[in-house]
Amino acid sequence: MAKGKPQAKAQPEIKEVSTNKKARRDFHITDTFEAGVVLVGTEVKSIRAGKVNVGDAFVRIERDEAWLYGCDIQPWQTAGEFFQHTAKRPRKILLHRKEILKIQMATQQQGFTVVCLKLYFKGRRVKVQIGLGKGKSHSDQRHDLKKKTELREAQREVARFHKGR
Numbered sequence: 001m002a003k004g005k006p007q008a009k010a011q012p013e014i015k016e017v018s019t020n021k022k023a024r025r026d027f028h029i030t031d032t033f034e035a036g037v038v039l040v041g042t043e044v045k046s047i048r049a050g051k052v053n054v055g056d057a058f059v060r061i062e063r064d065e066a067w068l069y070g071c072d073i074q075p076w077q078t079a080g081e082f083f084q085h086t087a088k089r090p091r092k093i094l095l096h097r098k099e100i101l102k103i104q105m106a107t108q109q110q111g112f113t114v115v116c117l118k119l120y121f122k123g124r125r126v127k128v129q130i131g132l133g134k135g136k137s138h139s140d141q142r143h144d145l146k147k148k149t150e151l152r153e154a155q156r157e158v159a160r161f162h163k164g165r
Contacts, residue, residue: 012123
């Protein structure tokens with residue numbers, strides 16, 4: 001084997017399954033965390049088939065453990081009743097102790113909420129991205145929409161200018 005620089009490991013492929021599009025509209029997201037999810041039975045098959053919804057999912061810290069509530073994973077149709085899972089059961093998520101303490105302190109003292117941003121496969125494992133955020137007021141949402149519209153119009157004008165050259 002030739003000496004030289006060590007080869008970098010290949011990054012696992014990321015395949016996004018479900019996204020919470022309302023989360024960034026309704027919350028100011030300050031921190032994001034990547035966590036594993038404890039799944040049972042046929043849940044992984046249902047996730048691979050895309051039968052999952054994280055639109056209403058949120059995280060609570062209970063007894064120094066993080067739990068994901070409101071994540072709707074539909075039952076796998078071809079499995080028998082004995083092997084089925086409950087669609088909206090609370091699921092434990094796997095975080096480091098320091099991350100759990102940081103989230104717990106922010107939610108207790110500063111009024112933050114922990115929302116699920118997206119669910120995806122990273123290699124063979126199911127991961128969830130959660131965000132620590134504060135709720136936006138209605139005027140904040142309108143201001144963000146106005147800013148987004150102005151930016152889109154400015155990009156159109158620039159494109160129109162360059163097209164005429």
